[in-house]
Amino acid sequence: MTTSEFNLSKHARAYQYDYMTVIDNVMPSTLCDVLRCRINKIIEDGKVAWVSHEGKGNADVSDAGGRYLHHIFQGDDVREHLPELTTLYHAVLPLVTAITNQDVVVSPHRRSDVNIKVYPAGGGTLGEHYDSNGITALLFLTSNKEAPLRVQLPRAHPSKQNPWVERRNVYATAGSLLLMKDREVLHDCEPTVTEQKITAVLNFYTRDDTWRHERFDAFVYEGANPAGTTYAD
């Protein structure tokens, strides 16, 4: 496979003005295949949690109340079963720092530092939300012709009376790393139809801001009420 030369200013500009950029070929496709096989075996063995809830998100957790349907590898699951991703998480920190021009640090939150979301064929999805952390990197482990990441970019210009939203769909390519300002961009995953989609989520923060919604993880992983009380159902 031929790869184009890495262009730092191109990625920094895209991140700054388009809220996101995609760096191709961060992981070779052969390693994506190996990880995908291992991930599916771990799911078959019932070692990771299944997330299924709908309509429970609200502004307390920066969520629009959509549907969540996927398997989840939480921080300790990744450390135990996919140490390559823990290594990659630390190894790309200087790259993330260079592109974002922020003082980037890894997450102090063990449960959510590196996650893997595995969307099964037939409706796997993730509802509209803003992320809790400031910088999110998504490493795609599958290539997909469906189930794009749907992003809503806030736009404004003095020639226009009102701000508007630019919508884009980003289709996964195995081995690509997407960097996004996820606190500023409302986003979701369109439901799968026939394909499985696997995304590793690398959550980064800045040194002066490692804030995370207190109840965010319990809501996302378990569908717990963001207000902190339990649901009747």
Ligand SMILES: [Fe+2]
């Ligand atoms: Fe997100």
